Amino acid sequence: MQLLRSFTFDLMQKDDFEEIVFFQDKGTGLKAIVAIHNTLLGPALGGTRFWQYETELDALKDAMRLAKAMTMKAAAAGLNLGGGKAVIIGNPKQKSEALLRAYGRFVQSLGGRYVTAEDVGTTLEDIRIIAEETRFVTGVKLDPSPFTAYGVFHGIKACLEHVFGDGSLDGVRIAVQGLGKVGGELVRLLVKAGAEVTATDIDAERAGFFKNELGIEVVEPNEIFAVKCDVFSPCALGGVINDATIKKLTCKIVAGGANNQLEAEKHGNILAKKGILYAPDYVINAGGLIAVGREYEGITDEGRIKEEVEKIGDRLKRIFQMREEMAKSKVYSTAKAADAFALERIERIRSLKKIYQPLS
Ligand code: NAI
Helix, strand or coil: CHHHHHHHHHHHHHCCCCEEEEEEECCCCEEEEEEEEECCCCCEECCEEEECCCCHHHHHHHHHHHHHHHHHHHHHCCCCCEEEEEEEECCHHHCCHHHHHHHHHHHHHCCCCEEECCCCCCCHHHHHHHCCCCCCECCCCCCHHHHHHHHHHHHHHHHHHHHHCCCCCCCCEEEEECCCHHHHHHHHHHHHCCCEEEEECCCHHHHHHHHHHHCCEECCHHHHHHCCCCEEEECCCCCCECHHHHCCCCCCEECCCCCCCECCCHHHHHHHHCCCEECCHHHHCCHHHHHHHHHHCCCCCHHHHHHHHHCHHHHHHHHHHHHHHHHHHCCCCHHHHHHHHHHHHHHHHHCCCCCCCCCC
């Protein structure tokens, strides 16, 4: 016990976590971990992942990794939100109403320090059940995926402007990996704007659907990296930019919706050395978070949220500019510049002058 405690504190101290909460309910079989990384900017928002982890330590580490990423993502998106994430350990196919409601009660007990939403293994229906027991949920009214796609679309335009001096998509060749909720909507926006899209999906039926609907070219999943294009847009899995795939890329820009696109930090540098501009994933794919964050504040006007999502393009331009400044000290990766951009905002807010306010 002593060992476990000191081990968990070591993990927490390494990335300066505020709080880790373990919840269990024997009757329903609930085992959940909520990781609250940082609430300096606001409540820690992050989805609840339902997953059959091999070990409890894997679950803890996953919750912590994802929570920390949410701190950076919210900060870079200009939101007044902190970073948190929850995992429920178990088979997502075996969840019950009682388990979800028990979980909702525990989330409520955190008093709003953690706000939950949908994630891998949880559905909108699950979130609605959780919401029976807690008001600290969001993403119930607005579907985040179209906003994510819209943000990626504007991010791609900003990258084109940076590289080619022109943000127009007319005739631009784009290879899209993954035609799911984000990739599918992105392809619609790209085709409408005049881009020439080549895409792939492991689900051949899905790929065929988009080929018929939009007249795009479709290739096999393993062929997408070598497609001759201006922009490669990963919208499926993480880790797709790695030693093997980088060699195949012919593009000038990597900009897509997938999370954790770089397999390792070094791949950000390798892309830079190859002269490929990388749009840091958590900056370009923040449209969905912006939407659910605003929904939590009671704002559901889609037009207003879209205007805010469009600003992802300006943020990327600022990050590219920062990277150029950082290159003087031999930092070439735009992913590193994005981290500096997010941390700069957190530090700016941390250092706000503490003026006296009477208690209300
Ligand atoms: P999704 O599950 O709807 O779509 C993923 C698609 O990729 C599926 O159609 C799947 O068949 C395909 N796919 C999987 N492996 C593939 C491979 N090796 N080659 C080609 N296609 C493959 O998921 P969604 O929501 O579109 O998310 C896509 C990515 O964007 C994920 O990495 C997700 O974490 C990230 N993301 C999604 C957000 C959202 O609002 N939905 C927000 C931020 C990030």
